[in-house]
Amino acid sequence: MESASISAGHAAGSHDHHGPPEANQSSRVDAQMLGMLLFIISEVMLFGAFFTAYFFTRVVNNEPWPGDGNELPVAVAGVNTAILLSSSFTMHWGLEGAKHGNRRAMRIGLLATLMLGTAFLAIQINEYVSIGFAISESAQTSIFYGLTGLHGAHVFIGLTLLFFATTRAFRGHFTEKEHRGVEIPGIYWHFVDVMWIVVYTTIYLI
């Protein structure tokens, strides 16, 4: 397609301009924000597929949960839930800091979230090590590891995004006006948090 360069048409004689025209903003919602929300919808559906597996084994086939002789450490996981929940508050604190130009609060908030999230993952891995049943034992254990592991993978993705945001925050990015780089990973982090409450309730509590 040799003629794919800037060609005439309605814009004859405008070869000198570089870069695209400013796009019209046809929605009050920011593009990045909307993209993240749609991605979260997609993620919810992925969890939905895993919950379907859970539903079929536990409800439709009425298999014992969490399998014969298996015990889930409800209390430890409860403490872990509290850790993850508190990380949502520190995340919010960091974002408020970014919004009000308080760089110190933003950095501390992000760092605290990062550390709480890492602590959650560490406790989760410790739980796997000491739980006493393997992933290949039965459908119940497969689903237990599947759902908590899927959530753990999402915690890891969230932590990666937060790590980027933290790096950028310490390198002097983000202002009162431009703080989407904190806000959007933050939304993902809240989603990971809420998803954990659902996973914890269905897997450990009921």
Next chain:
Amino acid sequence: MTLAAKFKGPGWYRAALSIPLGILFGLGLTVGVRALYGYDPLFDGDAITTVALISTPLAFLVGIGCFDYWFYWAAGKPTREEDHSSHGAHTWKDYFKVNTDHKVIGIQYICTTFVFFVLGGLMAMVMRAELAAPGSQIVDPNTFNGLFSVHASLMIFLFIIPVFAGIANYVLPLMIGAPDMAFPRLNALSFWMLPTAGIMMVASFFAPGGSFATGWTAYAPLSTETPLGQTFFTIGVQFAGASSIATALNFLVTIITMRAPGMTFWRMPLLVWANFTTSLLVVIATPFIAGSQFFVLFDRALGTDFFNAAAGGDVLMYQHVFWFYSHPAVYIMMLPGFGIISEVISTHARKPVFGYRMMAFSLMAIVVLGFTVWAHHMFVSGMFSWLRVPMMITTMLIAVPTGIKIFSWIATLWKGVIHMTTPMLFALGFITMFTLGGISGIVLAVIPVDIYVSDTYFVVAHIHYVLFGGSVFTIFAGIYHWFPKMTGRMYDETLGRIHFWLSFIFFNLTFGPMHLVGVDGMPRRVADYAEEFATLNALISVSSFIFGMSFFIFLYNMISSWRHGPKAAANPWRAHTIEWQVSSPPPIFNFDEIPTVVGGPYEYGVPGAQHAIFKATEEKREPVAAE
């Protein structure tokens, strides 16, 4: 550029380096973990391949340069000026690079998907050669199973779904007056994931034990027990699915946030509406196939028991999860085609689309109803029997919004000035063939009939009437319609017509008789058949060869017209939508100034009606008008 710089910068040199690194990483990780846990043997070919199938495509994507900007961004380095060096194509070589221009990505998509279309088509030819007579002809039964599995997977995941994304990628931003897609780099990543998925599926033929041979549906527990080739499908689908989700997300954000001033939802061309609804389906449904393939992968690689009934697993769960994606997927494969047909029919019949709003509403209705019918694929699976009748009713209900569309197209044609151009011929062919396919769909929705013809050639006939007579005809219509816009050249109208008539006639001669052998009980997915089906199968095979040949007329037409065809005007069809108001091919940044939309997109035959105005054009035209 020095050689060292070539290996350092994004591109094929670095990719050539990163691919072996990806394989090595997969090998090292597997062997390392196995050593850590003391597994025997240390070198397990299946395990290494499985991990390498995930790590190698990722390494390729890094090497070719899909992630460069994001790495840079994530490291928090100072902002760098956007020089648009990755935007637009100046030579053919630019089509083989990571490019952020939606027009280049559109062409990349279309050309790549047509390569896989040819591959999938050749597999169909081999199958028809095998089925030309009863008994064994040229392939053994296991290869035959592999052929139909890879054929369907390529056609669905590597042709129909992505080629629509390609066409929309090219025309949609232009249509809504946007300079590009909302996330151009994500767009490039979505494209580059696609060939990796396709190559993986084709490469499965070289796996020990042959390619995956469980059909594109890959039902468990068959798929958890077959040889290594199955892993190529399981992981390939993940890449194709991720690509599909990312593109859909991109379309949705583009349509919602980047429409030109004045472009309300009720002034959007129906192709935009169609892709809006399709993208909703993709974003919501595709994670389910990802889930189903994760379960299969875990059962194969980690020894989980998702589908092990002895350990509390449930094999029917696979079908529920799979069809909860794959039934909406048939609308993912059809709705963009509906959009193309609305554009083509309205433009080439010089009439406003009849019932424009109902056309949009019926798309939304199909999206909603599409999620409520999945179990009609499972009437004979032994699922809960109470689910059958509700699923039959919702399935039949879908015919209502679809019927609204068919009648609206016919009403659009009514008393129109019909130009029998090639895109119009394909659109008319689509209406007739899709209606037939839709009717056999209604027949299949009826539970007793479905039980009777389950897994027979009747189903094969139905799916090809809706997917070839339906989707692929709309793809041809769309390619011919936008060919002048994409290439700046006109295609050969005579060859186009010959292509249409050959494919229309021999399509029917190929798939029409399949209804008959299907009702007589010829099972699908079997390499051999009973003597009594010999005559009709010989006819089907001969027709299918001519049918396959007709595609090469299309290919010749496209290639020769692209190179030497007569130059196309900016607006050869005198269409009103915005993509036709810019030059052919469009300027590198689409517009100098975003146009303003002042009316509906299809006001053909309305004196003085305009869809969009360009401020710059109006000013420049004034001296001309004064002459």
